[in-house]
Amino acid sequence: MPEVMFNGPAGRLEGRYHHAADSTAPIALVLHPHPQHGGTMNNKIVYSLFHAFVRQGFSVLRFNFRSVGRSQGNYDRGEGELADAASALDWLQMYNPNASACWVGGFSFGAWIGMQLLMRRPEIAAFISVAPPANLYDFSFLAPCPSSGLVIQGTADEIVPEAASKKLVEKLSHQRDITIDYQTIQGANHFFQGYLEQMEKTAEDYIKRGLAEQAAASKAAET
Template sequence: MPEVIFPGPEGRLEGRYHAQKEKDAPIAIILHPHPQFGGTMNNKVVYNLHYAFHNMGFNVLRFNFRGVGRSQGEYDQGVGELSDAASALDYLQSMNQNAKHCWVAGFSFGAWIGMQLLMRRPEITGFISVSPPANMYDFSFLAPCPSSGLIINGTADRVAPPADTHALVNKLHEQKGITITHTEIERSGHFFENDHMDTMITHVDEYVRRRLTETTR
């Protein structure tokens, strides 16, 4: 998998880009968990999401937020990280100017950033929000949420309790014109340890493939 370095708001950003041989493949970016709690683009959930999207025919980019790995800059409370994500999407789009579908997937802190990116970029056609930390961050900016997507979490998540995720989903269900699919993995914790990872990825795969089929009919 080719390592890539691309320009970000505070200097270079380090990523991994996986391209398809087919022309005009859909694109996806994958956003990693909190930089100050060990989150990197090589996190297991992020890594598995990356390959899930690639196996579905996407050109996929995952990258390190500022201050992580070889990415320049310092942690910026989510403000700068959102700008990093926008730069990553710019970079991905510059290499795939005719892609018909654009998805964003984020895990934990990355899910929060991904949902904010969704609000800024109308070209995003779908999202995957894995273990969104609705107990730690305000998601009220999703008014209205501009795109349909999948929110997925574990019933035994102690980092981002399911009750807070339910409240977020219920709020989004009130909005018209979009469909929020909510899936819970029984007995899974925040990080989908053991067999829960395969179960989570299977749900993501089925959801994205269904959405792509619906849009090509």
């Protein structure tokens, strides 16, 4: 899992990257929680999502937003962090020009950034959002949400109430041509302490299903 540094809009960004052997392997970008509340690319949930993608054959990048770790720049209320994520995706695509699919995953603040990136980058085929902070940030930009995805929420989340995520999912589920898979983990708090393996398995099962569905759709399009 080599350390990488790449150019972002406010300076160099620090990341960790896994490169799959298959040149057509799908790619995934994983985004960490709030930079001003201890969020880094080494967060346990981010790390778990990263490895769920690795095990399913993806080339995967996780990185530190500006001002975190060795990433340069200053916190920018989400606007700059979205630009950082776009630069990270550019870097990932540059090294994987023949990737068969593109996914984005994020936890908390990272889920909010990831879903904004989804709106700006039509090549993103699917998303995984863990505890999206629908009570803290405006998600009305998802109109319409362009891709299907998975939302994972702990029922004992003390930062993002389960009701807030459920309301967001219900709103998205009324949109045409996409499917939102909503999975709750009973008893899990915001950081899924004691439930990390269950969260990771939920994400990996969804990735596995998503890849199978994308492969089937691609095969059907060829016939």
